[in-house]
Amino acid sequence: MKEIKGISVLPSGKAVGKVFRAKIQPAFNMGSYITDILPEHETDRVRNACLSVKNKLAPHAEVNEIFAAHMEILEDILERVVSMIKEEKTDAVSAVGKCCTEICAMFADIDDEYLRSRSDDIVDVCRQITLALTENNENPFSEMPANSIIIAENLLASDTISIDLSKLSGIALKKGSNTSHLAILARNNAIPLILGIGDELDAIQDGDTIVIDSEKDMVITEPDEKLLSEAARQSTCKDETDLNPAITKDNIEITVYANAGSLADVKRAISAGADGIGLLRTEFIFMQGKDFPSEEEQYNFYTECAKICQDKVLTIRTLDIGADKQLPYYTMPAEENPVMGLRGIRFSLSSPDILKTQLRAILRAATSGNIRLMFPMIISVTEYRQACTLLESCKTELQNENINCDQTLCAGIMIETPASVLLADEFAAEVAFFSIGTNDLTQYMLAVDRNNPYSAGVCDSLHPAVMKSISDIVASADKYGIEVSVCGEVASDSNATELLLKLGVRKLSITSSGIPAIKQQIRKQSIN
Ligand code: PEP
Ligand code: MG
Secondary structure (H helix, E strand, O other): OOEEEEEEEOOEEEEEEEEEOOOOOOOOOOOOOOOOOOHHHHHHHHHHHHHHHHHHHHHHHOOOOHHHHHHHHHHHHHHHHHHHHHHHOHHHHHHHHHHHHHHHHHHHOOOHHHHHHHHHHHHHHHHHHHHHOOOOOOOOOOOOOEEEEEOOOOOOOOOHHOOHHHHEEEEEEEOOOOOOHHHHHHHOOOOOOOOOEEEEEHHHHOEEEEEEEEEOOOOEEEEHHHHHHHHHHHOOOOOOOOOOEEEEEOOOEEEEEEHHHHHHHHHHHHHHHEEEEEEEEEEEHHHHOOOOOHHHHHHHHHHHHHHOOOOEEEEEEOOOOOOEOOOOOOOOOOOHHHOOOOOOOHHHHHHHHHHHHHHHHHHHHHHEEEEEEEEEEOHHHHHHHHHHHHHHHHHHHHOOOOOOOOOOEEEEEEOOOOHHHOOHHHHHHOEEEEEHHHHHHHHHHHHOOOOOOOHHHHHOOOOOOHHHHHHHHHHHHHOOOOOOOOOOOOHOOOOOOOHHEEEOOEEEEEEEHHHHHHHHHOOOOOOO
């Protein structure tokens, strides 16, 4: 096995697939196609080319603001190119190339990384115009087989229009930016995408089986059997279904929720047979825009998710950023040790306006479905109460504004810090439910960085200390009659199912692709 380090745009999950090397056309500069330049002729050509690009983008622009922005860029480029053709008597292809270079040079001087990476959109639109001008309609992904991992120097947002997402397991790029629109689209659609792999990608052959490990930010070549089966289980692209309940041999029904990060995830989970969403990571909706999402944007997203779940539970976790989860438009303070720093609920309580916007959106959306609220990284009852005080003040505000919301919404917490394990009894007396985040709990319990490849071997969610924690948490939850589920990755591991059930866990929240396998595993168990 060989591990190649990159930067992943998703915080977790693995993907396995066969390499498909996409032969992408260069962005522009495809040579001059005209020798006798007739400016009127070239102007007509570029207008027609832009019209055909516009027609292609239009249906996507209606549902996706990235492509709506491309339509605006298209108009701007057309104007510039037309005056360049007239003034410099150049051909249309060269004019588009020159225009692109000039605008990108201006972007290169911008300090802000997010704005700088918008030059990708200029290159993208210019490439589309150039392809239309040279009548190149070839789709570089048309021959892509099922379960592919695309490998390329770089991809642009418009490439995603030509990719059959049902055949895509993931994308690995030599270059790329975490703030590019391609990265945003990947997050939005939960596509495992790993960037900045560099020249090591050249050694990987078409058809090779590789694994993308989003959590460890790496591509793994020549994976062994163990990793392959683990990755297949966690792969976000497998679409198997099991709609029947998961009942053990001794007749105990186990709830199998799913973890989700996007609308596509929620749809996939419910159609795969999830009993609800045990963890909706809201980081994705925060990562995909240019700024913090507005109350309205969040309200629409949560409402859409709730509608898909119908009467099934939808557990919305408030923003859990910090450490490895960063927002492209927001610079966190420089921290020596960010995993122990401003993250999860600590960040939210330090920015109450951001939390209140989210709480208002959730309270409003909760009128359309079976929504529950959950706070991440809680370490003290005081912290939980502070978050609940903000929740109550949002309820009062909404009521005073005559805005419909769920006045009865209450909150549960993630148990993912040693402090919350030790205080489980105190918490259980106050909170609505527990969800055990074994990913962070393992990291903090064992003092081992969950993202550090050198200590991956010891970052074991089946360590006896983690297992004892789970058993203690279940006992506290049972004592106070509140629900407890496990939503960390270990819940998706069919080798851990028996142990978790024996520890008293009756609700799991897992990656949706694992639903059939975990349900099957549950049906083999006899608990008592
Ligand atoms: C966890 O820590 O186990 C968890 C589910 O949260 P995340 O992986 O999003 O940190
Ligand atoms: Mg966590």
